[in-house]
Amino acid sequence: MTRRKLPETGRAEDEVLADLQAFGARDPDYRAGRTWSLVYHLDDAHDDFTAAAWRMYSSANGLNPAAFSSLKRMESEIVSMLADLLHGPEECCGVLTAGGTESCLLAVKTYRDMARKRRGVKRPNMVIPVTAHVAWFKAAEYFGVKPRLLPMTPDHATDISRLARRIDRNTVMILGSAPEYPHGTIDPIARMAAVAARRGVPMHVDACVGGLILPFMEMNGADLPEWDFRVPGVTSISADLHKYGYAAKGASTILYRDLDLLKHQMFVHQDWPGGVFASAALLGTRPGGAYAAAWAVMQKLGVDGYRELAARTTRAVEALKAGIAGIDGLRVLGRPQGPLLAWGSDDPRLSIFAVADQLEARGWAVNRVQNPDGIHAMVTARHAEVVAEYLRDLEEAVAVVRANPDLARTGHAATYGMMAHVPLRGMVKERILDMFASMYRAGGGTLELDAQEGERPLLERWMARYVAWRARRG
Numbered sequence: 001m002t003r004r005k006l007p008e009t010g011r012a013e014d015e016v017l018a019d020l021q022a023f024g025a026r027d028p029d030y031r032a033g034r035t036w037s038l039v040y041h042l043d044d045a046h047d048d049f050t051a052a053a054w055r056m057y058s059s060a061n062g063l064n065p066a067a068f069s070s071l072k073r074m075e076s077e078i079v080s081m082l083a084d085l086l087h088g089p090e091e092c093c094g095v096l097t098a099g100g101t102e103s104c105l106l107a108v109k110t111y112r113d114m115a116r117k118r119r120g121v122k123r124p125n126m127v128i129p130v131t132a133h134v135a136w137f138k139a140a141e142y143f144g145v146k147p148r149l150l151p152m153t154p155d156h157a158t159d160i161s162r163l164a165r166r167i168d169r170n171t172v173m174i175l176g177s178a179p180e181y182p183h184g185t186i187d188p189i190a191r192m193a194a195v196a197a198r199r200g201v202p203m204h205v206d207a208c209v210g211g212l213i214l215p216f217m218e219m220n221g222a223d224l225p226e227w228d229f230r231v232p233g234v235t236s237i238s239a240d241l242h243k244y245g246y247a248a249k250g251a252s253t254i255l256y257r258d259l260d261l262l263k264h265q266m267f268v269h270q271d272w273p274g275g276v277f278a279s280a281a282l283l284g285t286r287p288g289g290a291y292a293a294a295w296a297v298m299q300k301l302g303v304d305g306y307r308e309l310a311a312r313t314t315r316a317v318e319a320l321k322a323g324i325a326g327i328d329g330l331r332v333l334g335r336p337q338g339p340l341l342a343w344g345s346d347d348p349r350l351s352i353f354a355v356a357d358q359l360e361a362r363g364w365a366v367n368r369v370q371n372p373d374g375i376h377a378m379v380t381a382r383h384a385e386v387v388a389e390y391l392r393d394l395e396e397a398v399a400v401v402r403a404n405p406d407l408a409r410t411g412h413a414a415t416y417g418m419m420a421h422v423p424l425r426g427m428v429k430e431r432i433l434d435m436f437a438s439m440y441r442a443g444g445g446t447l448e449l450d451a452q453e454g455e456r457p458l459l460e461r462w463m464a465r466y467v468a469w470r471a472r473r474g
């Protein structure tokens, strides 16, 4: 492994920038709309605008809200615009965070601390759907709050029939998503919140995906259930600006119904030799550029801009659903109502992961889901322009896999298939941990760097080891 050293002498700026440009050569081609997750890209002009806003405040730090009044103003205005959009009451309040995960982590910390302070809860649990974003499981682990899972119905919705029974005196919060990540289903928020309110337990809605698109879909006439602060019993909502808000990366929000709730999120250390310290969210230094870009994009787009983007997204989603329904062997999983969906195979001879490999071979970046297996898409306005081409490739991919069923035993299809179906989940976890940790060796861990060292890609190595292990066990 070659460890890269800091250059002895500094390099010319244009040379350095050219290197950065070249690094991206094998990244997903999101500019052409070929990426169905991770990126919410409109066009280069929009990127230039957000970059210009970012640049203005790239050195500014939101750590101390009293220092940069510009940033505090942006944060307050963003929170205020969102409180309005999500029908927050007069006392509604909130904080800008660096992303959906930070917002989710904060909700768990807030409600754990609140239950500890108000009710003396020492062994906290929270009731969350099995489809809750993985950030909630991360929060559970980080903050020592045991997740009590609500299972799925056969239709991939959250089964709330046992919700009331899952709540006990140690339950610190209940979670619903609008929509959930794996299938794009909006949880039955009103019914969940009614149970939460009856039992005196706070309820958070994870609208990291939906927060900046569902309201505009509703304004455009979509028949959606209510899920925001209009629902009594909903005490907080997370909504990401760097997803369907089309802001630059590093911007999400968490909103609370009132300050008494938000106070439990905050951290104050009055005796620190470094000075009296108070912080509203997880991070210390908070990137001013992200605040500025998010504020600027919200101003630039306005309600009519977001409505137009939501309309384009809806057209792409509808086209995708219709196209999938028209391909023999494929079916949409559950009843997605927002901008994202997943589809699987209802034909045991058709491996959906092999179909995913075929799509990748045709230049699409696809995401896979499991239990049940499927292909996932976070559809954006940009996809309206490529959905027809995508569906043609999907149809072709299905035909190729049908004609070559052995494809299920090669490529990523084999790896993911195996990982999903190995009964020893503890072993899968350990292997993934090994593999993942090794990606963080100094100087290694990317396909290019490993290839330079003559190493096989990590997944391939893991699979080879797994196959050998299976063979040894007979």
Ligand SMILES: Cc1ncc(COP(=O)(O)O)c(C=O)c1O
Pocket (backbone or CB within 6 Å): 099, 100, 101, 102, 104, 133, 135, 177, 179, 180, 181, 206, 207, 208, 209, 240, 252
């Ligand atoms: C429902 C939901 N919540 C939370 C998150 C986490 O967001 P982030 O990736 O910005 O941390 C995601 C990400 O896709 C999500 O879909």
